[in-house]
Amino acid sequence: MLQTYSYPEFPYVQPPEQASGQLVRKTAVVVGAGPIGLTTALDFASRGIPVVVLDDNNTVSIGSRAVCYAKRPLEVWDRLGCADRMVDKGVSWKIGKVFRDEEQVYQFDLLPEADHKYPAFINLQQYYLEEYLLDRAKDFGDLIDIRWKNKVVSLKNNADHVRLSIETPDGIYDMEADWMVACDGAKSDIRSMIGAEFTGQFFQDRFLIADVVMKADFPAERWFWFNPPFHRNQSVLLHMEADNVWRIDFQLGWDCDPDEEKKPEKVIPRLKAMLGEDAEFELEWVSVYQFACRRMKSFRFGRLFFAGDAAHQVSPFGARGANTGVQDSDNLGWKLKLVIDGLAPDSLLDSYNAERIYAADDNLKNSTRSTDFISPKSPVSKAFRDAVLDLANRHSFARPLVNSGRLSSPTPYAVSPLNTPDSDSFAGKMLPGTNCADAPVRVNGADGWLLNQLGDGFTALYFSADGSVPADLAALAGAPVPVKTIVVGGGLEDVKGLVTERYDGTPGTVYLIRPDQHVAARFRHFDAARFSAALNTALGKN
Template sequence: MNTEFKPYPFEARHYDARLPELVDGREQARHPVMIVGGGPVGFAIALGLAKHGVRSVLIEADESVCYGSRAICISRRSLEIIERLGALDGFLAKGLPWTGGRSFYRNDEVLHFTMPQDENQKLPPMVNLAQYHIEQFLLDAAERHADLIEIRWRTRVTAVQQDAHGATLTLATPAGDYEVRTDWLVAADGGRSTVRDALGLKLTGTSYEGRYVIVDILLDSARPTERLAYFDPASNPGSTVLVHKQPDNVWRIDYQLRDGEDAEEAVKPENVMPRVQSLLDMMGETAPWSPIWITIYKANALTLERYRHGRVLFAGDAAHLVPIFGVRGANSGIDDADNLAWKLAWVVQGRASARLLDSYSDERVFATHENLSYGTKSTEFMAPPSFAFELMRTAVLSLALAHPGVRSLINPRQTSAIAYTASPLNAVSDTLASGPAPGAVLPECPLSIFDRGSMSEGYLTDLVGPCFTALYFSANGAVPPAVDALDAAFASRDVPFRLVPLTQHEPADVTRRCGWDHTGRLFPIYGAAADTLYLVRPDGHVLGRWQGAGDTLAQRALDALDHALRA
């Protein structure tokens, strides 16, 4: 054990504050969108807007990406979103993929779980990657869109006022203070949101008493990447310990404090080091190690009631705080960004009324309550809030070794894509034998993709862009004239659109971009026969699905679009 703190094996770039052109302390330019917060959510929103051609200004109080592991697990759904944002390569090159984990009660393994992973998937169910890497890769992508994304570092929001037409921000920088106007303000400034406080808004819900010390260490170990949970271990009797391997020989350890322990004392290195050493001894790790970072965490299950307040929109931890168990925090924030970006872009560009942004709030508040429901169950098991919960947990853990039926109660229920089953945007649709219903995310499946005479192996999501997409299922790729005319009909509404034929057999016309279900799995996954049409939103959620004649399918798709953009 080396008690001297080591720096992360990562070097962040540092930036200075720069003032825009001012007149009497006010910036003369008015911006269509300003984003407060340069974390994963803020960068994802800026990138999402840029993909739709909308310019934004991002405000960040710090001078670089974050320090400390913080959010470390990125889900498959988030990776799909990040791929659309143009930042996936770094995540896959640096991140450590994993598919499951193990839980132990004292000395015995009581659970070995795996997340859904089959031959249809393009991406792993989860990758471990510290938040400083997450932010850096998103920042790198943002800097490639410098014409549409302006980042202002070392800039703090000190006041916010809004009216029916936009918001006025007072900003403080080392170079001076100034005011700036924006049509729309997005608050992605974290759990201690300055914007939320400025508007007098409060998160509501439950704060749990259980506290966890979080420690990042450097340790060279050949252990596989998986989630490890230890209940009542010899290294920390009566509490819980979580262990995650990260890139660059960084390990993240979360251990629960016992009742009555003083938090300030608990994070002092002289108290942390012996516990970490005891854990590593128990795990059989004998290599030398060094601490990097220590902090403390308290589980919260809190949310705003609405995520749109006039011209101000909230996302990520500024909108909701979700317990870390099940890794829903950053992942739910990235889902917020994906949902918000296309809707805000459509409103800014005049393609939809501002009421479309109310659906962002409806859908993401619903998703938060789903996440809080699962996160609360996991939290109550990981850190029992009462004597009764503790008795229940002890009983489950004691029985799990001999009775497999109770092991599901130990499962941390990792995050997964949430269907917006009650979304106001969902179109009246046909009932199919299987497949994603309106509001659900598209399931993945491998395809042979034909484009301008060439063929390549790919996946269904490769055919879905930052636009509305119609997936037309047919026997050989032939498209009815009415469905083919959707291109012109969407263009007349000034709505970006893509029509993608999907075929059961090798297509007759290989000059047109289409997908061939060469595995025979796609059509059954979607419950599709010939003459089936799915209309997909820019965020990959299904808007509607229908079967029938071409003119009927085309009309129903147009009706669904008009309803969504005027909802």
């Protein structure tokens, strides 16, 4: 029991299949009701895919766990109808500061440009996040069937379905699924059941997480210390959370005893050394973790997919775990819907593997570099780290080399098979494979945001000088895979000129946007044949 949060207990209900003894095949099953499993379920349901969520527990996560959520996942949750509540409860921030000893050596701004709907990051305890996702799931009625205390104990991955054996307080029952997504965490039972392994490395270091309830005058920023006077020869990280809770991470080294380090008589002296002997605080939650950078060789096994920590695991520096997992969910749902509806070939689902492994490798690379900088493994590495910190205080060129955790940002699918490479010249960052940038807009006299207008289907973003649209482009709204047209300079007013600026949108320019709000193709002038070919490529047909 925490001081600031009361854990809900969700009721177990005997599954109807178990009561009737009938073997039923479901369209989709998600294993794990954590942030990634629930986001996957919400995405499926928002597209009309009925989904069963199986979880062997009956409450939300114990402890704050993942607390830092980036702008891109917030945009995904906004599309799913639950981001604003997270932002309202969480602590918004964008400034990070790095200290060596007692001296600040570096400061960074994670969102230096204005006019985005969501902040660079929010800090919010994972149990709140899960609670809000569960509340949103209720709005979908029977499309989302969450089954508590349903533990998958075996499975058979067949060519056209997955068969599961599920243990409940009433015994074991079987169920089949056309499609299944394993979101059951880094210790995934599903991964073990199919004999798949992680490849990568464990790091020989441990950190202590201490969630502390206190009123403090620290700003809502990310503070990281190298070799502070209150914790010599190690590192410390500070974050503000909701409810006057502060996350403090202490580097412990590899030789520590995790069970001993979690005891209050060990934790409290560390906190007093940092906060002062007279500081008033109470321990909320304590944990010790070892970190790893690993992934599966493949995220798809026929009808079975892996997402989140079940598929890839990174160190916590950079907040890349949950944020990356949400983007797994965002990548899969639209593809599965098109395949289920017969509008795209099964090969479209292979692009989930290609794109999300590409993103996982990018995250693993950045996470490994951060971990090596924070916890150097050799005298040479430590000498380099210390030299960078020395230089960063006086020379701007060295500051980007200070790596206290490169904070999570979405990985563009630069080599995706769904991209149509540029054949025209463009400026800016909106390359094919990149997630769309937001900007303020006005539609029918109402202020809003570009991403909310894009929605969750294929969209043509057309820049018009006079509000007109090529007839062949408008006709795509009635195609078998409909393409909605949004006209910048027509029905959509670019109130600050930022849509035009961020997309280099000269008159006649057209973008093909995927249902997950990534750029699939862009052209300086609309040509029906080229645009249709790009759409087929984005559908996995080429």
